[in-house]
């Protein structure tokens with residue numbers, strides 16, 4: 001099989017199958033062998049690893065993953081890509097395509113089913129490597145992080161602006177509830193910046209490859225994880241307001257209660273939500289769950 005790392009090879013396979021690229025499914029196919037190598041190297045794969053891929057597309061990354069991991073499970077939503085993948089992955093033993101929606105997938109269950117229970121919940125952890133469909137990046141990250149899946153790391157390409165939010169420190173415009181969620185569960189690191197020109201068709205935005213390594217233990221002690229995320233969302237709900245007014249406007253509790261809770265947490269009610277560190281959000285959430 002010819003590698004799919006040139007515009008000519010990509011066009012040839014698309015035309016041979018009469019395939020129509022669907023923008024609405026975030027279909028921008030990667031053509032750069034160096035970027036693909038960087039993505040795969042960042043995942044540090046071995047024969048012992050199971051790797052999930054979301055959106056194999058034409059199979060360019062899948063083929064490379066199958067050479068490094070023991071098994072690759074590639075989840076693709078577009079039925080029209082299945083005949084192409086059958087052809088491009090014909091010589092990639094260990095790669096299996098699953099037709100489905102990654103947003104609805106129970107990754108632990110599938111990992112266990114496909115490996116006879118070697119991987120999955122309370123078994124071995126697996127990895128996820130993908131050039132993501134950008135239109136689902138945020139809901140997908142929320143699904144992957146809060147789903148309790150036994151994922152040890154993710155190496156994912158996404159829109160640059162979203163990657164900037166994932167690793168943003170407190171205080172800036174990029175810091176939001178997604179930053180807190182990601183930094184609570186993982187340690188994010190930038191692997192590569194990727195220009196528009198290495199995709200077919202070229203997307204409208206620049207991209208970043210980011211590695212999210214799951215933390216061995218939570219970075220802050222929480223009484224109740226769900227309350228923490230509710231409080232974080234409430235604090236960022238109305239960014240131009242003070243912390244007190246944003247919390248009071250969230251519907252979780254009234255202003256009097258939040259005044260008391262902020263006092264107990266030792267936080268100035270006039271601050272803005274986006275200035276709070278992970279530790280301060282933990283203090284706030286713990287004070288709230290103890291008082292209310």
Ligand SMILES: C[S@@+](CC[C@H](N)C(=O)[O-])C[C@H]1O[C@@H](n2cnc3c(N)ncnc32)[C@H](O)[C@@H]1O
Nearest residue numbers: 028029030055056057076077078101102131133
């Ligand atoms: C940015 S392309 C990446 C394709 C390929 N991995 C590459 O790097 O060239 C995103 C892929 O995700 C697929 N996709 C979109 N939504 C999906 C979903 N909800 N679940 C699984 N795959 C999806 C698209 O059909 C497309 O193949």
